[in-house]
Amino acid sequence: MGVRALTQEWMDAYKAAIQADPEYKDIAKNWEGSVALVVLPDPAKGIPETVYLFQDYWHGDVGEFVVCDKDKAESAKFVMTGEYARWKQIARKELDATKALLQGKLKMKGDLPYVVRNIKTVNKVIDILGAFETIWPDEV
Amino acid sequence: MATGYAGKFLLVNLTDGSCTDFTIADSELQKYIGGSCLAAKMYLDRYPLDTDPLSPENPLMIMTGPMVGSGFPGTSRFTICTKAPQTGIWGESACGGTFGPELKRAGYDGIVLEGQSPEPVCLAILDGQATLEDASALWGTDIYEATDLLKAEDKSRKVLAIGPAGENLSRIAAIGNDKGHFSGRTGLGAVMGAKKLKAIVVKGTLKTGKADENRYKEVLKTAIAEVKGSALAEGLHMMGSDANMDLGMVTGDVPIKNWTVGEDFDLSFNLSGPTMREKYLTKAHACANCPVACKRVVKVDDGPYRTDEGPGPEYETCGTFGTMLMNSDLAAVIKANELCNRYGLDTISCGSAIALAMELFEKGTLTTDQVDGLDLTWGNMGAVMPLIRKIAYREGFGDILADGAVHAARKIGGDAMDCVVHVKGLEAPMHDPRAFHGMGLAYMMSNRGACHLQHAVLATEQGMASWPQLFDMKDDYTGTTSVDKAALVYNSENYGILGNSLAICHYLVDILKPETILEAFNAITGFNLTSDELLEAGMRDWTLKRGFNNLLGITAKDDVLPKRLLTALKEGGGAGSVPDVALLLSEYYAIRGLDERGFPRKEKLTELGLDELKDRLYR
Secondary structure, three states, X not given: OOEXXXXXXXXXXXXXHHHHOOOHHHHOOOOEXXXXXXXXXXXXXXXXXXXXXXXXXXXXXXXEEEEEOHHHHHOOOEEEEEXXXXXXXXXXXXXXXXXXXXXXXXEEEOOHHHHHHOHHHHHHHHHHHOOOOEEOHHHO | OOOOOOOOEEEEEOOOOEEEEEOOOHHHHHHHOOHHHHHHHHHHHHOOOXXXXXXXXXXXXXXXXXXXXXXXXXXXXXXXXXXXXXXXXXXXXXXXXXXXXXXXXXXXXXXXXXXXXXXXEEEEEEOOEEEEEEOOOOOXXXXXXXXXXXXXXXXXXXXEEOOHHHHOOOOOEOEEEOOOEEEOHHHHHHHHHHOOEEEEEEEOOOOOOOOOHHHHHHHHHHHHHHXXXXXXXXXXXXXXXXXXXXXXXXXXXXXXXXXXEOOOHXXXXXXXXXXXXXXXXXXXXXXXXXXXXXXXXXXXXXXXXXXXXXXXXXXXXXXXXXXXXXXXXXXXXXXXXXXXXXXXXXXXHHHHHHHHHHHHHHHOOOXXXXXXXXXXXXXXXXXXXXXXXXXXXOOOHHHHHOOOHHHHHHHHOXXXXXXXXXXXXXXXXXXXXXXXXHXXXXXXXXXXXXXXXXXXXXXXXXXXXXXXXXXXXXXXXXXXXXXXXXXXXXXXXXXXXXXXXXXOOHHHHHHOOHHHHHHHHHHHHOOOOOHHHHHHXXXXXXXXXXXXXXXXXXXXXXXXXXXXXXXXXXXOOOOOOOOOHXXXXXXXXXXXXXXXXXXXXXXXXXXXXXXXXXXXXXX
């Protein structure tokens, strides 16, 4: 039985999966800073309003992982914004996150060279996103 | 007269010193558009093909396109075309910078250079007036020196020049525009050198019109907004093309140690765009009319590779003088880039030739005595710097490498050719087809030899761009499969090749929506092509150049990947994977309309309005 995507339970599961990953700590040893994921509303797919998710990463450790409000999300070092369908594609590995960014399907606010320099960390975190069972709102 | 064009071309006969104007019918312009496509048509119509590329009979064509000089983003380009000294087949090399728009302002859509001058000359084109001037005093200067001397009187003049490599007929010689922009590939600088043409200087004040000024203004706003919203544009501005170093190391795109190693994150960390930005970047620089500004201006303050502030290396150069040589010192790459710029050497071919030498040195095929006492151990950049000079001046062992890796391997013999990664004589750029099989097919089918700039496969296969509105394609392709790649390559060729006929930067082709580029093209020219017609123009372009090569003896047997690219790597994004050449080619030949010999089929040539080429191919 999976957890419903974009909920606090899902964020907890995501955090636990990252902490349990044997490679994450080493790959992410240089990463400093929080990331917010912003999921744009899509009422037809069970997302009536924008969802804000805040994740704190620090040198291979994982801190706060919460569903949050807009202000907290916008305080993150990196803010990634996209439609629900795109996030779902990324989580399911149907669309690479870097490609989505370059194609304009995701928008990012933050230091792009830093992300490029640490692209292995980004890829690892996204890889783990698909590692635990998720129930998607439009599939309930 | 079709709008967007200057309306005339300049024919320069360097043998008798005459300069005359000629025109091309609007119907031909609409069919072949401009740039390298129009150049291929002009070559086929007017010149014999069975000539030595360095003989007076081989013309050199410097072409703009209808959008050049319009002010539309990315339209700074010009394309230099000829039968290539390095490969003996169709040769072209596009360039950004300032020369293209200035040539249009000086009154010309292009220049055709015939013959050979008895003495070194410089061609000056000032507001429609072309003259040949004595350049004896410039002969022997490097590109930076020649450019400074030619701008001494008037800094606003735009200069195209060769350096010692071109003068010494190196078949990997480049042509430089205002020090920072280069037509590098296929050895076109040697053709200028053979013609004793040291430089071309242009300046003009003329304006080309637009078919619909208001329509153009609207689409210009759209284009600017698309650039501003593009992460690709932002990345290029902040990190230059070398942004690919970090990303490519993860995907397996970056060749290492002459294509024998699949992954080395220490190398990519030290050679990457972010590192260049942190340590050496002084400012970003833009070609004319470009809001992206991807060019790097760099300075190395101290150490053995100290440089003045000047043009910085592209990703390709960070590959050939970095990862390919097992060199992790970015300052050394910057210095090597400066030397290649000054001498007028293509950095891809020069670095690839040196990588070959280092591998053969390690294997013992080349001894210290044979390489003039240099220690060509991997990563020894102290030996690379003098070797670059030797190549440009054809001194000692430099003469062996001066025509590129393929010619060098032929001279060295033994199994040296097994260590060269090339297609049709042109060394591959820094994108590994073992990680991206579509690129392997694109290398095999590119009309100038292994190339990433005759098509848009790099963008579509690696996911930098997605154009489902233009042709059937996915947002995300797996690199290490050959399935579904033939159609992707075919379509990406038909669209991407237009960059060199419209003369618009390939990065802007990737960044802007196809409908935006088409709208701008139509607003400028008034041709009002549909997207299908635009793609048909791309098909015609590709087929015309393929026919050119077929007439020179290119057949299906030449559409191959070298042994090394068919040997799987042990590590990295492409580990264990090689392109399925048979699958790729069989599907591609069917889609492209090639027969079993690799010739365009008669019905395809008729469909594209290339009956004259058909008559020559099926004579």
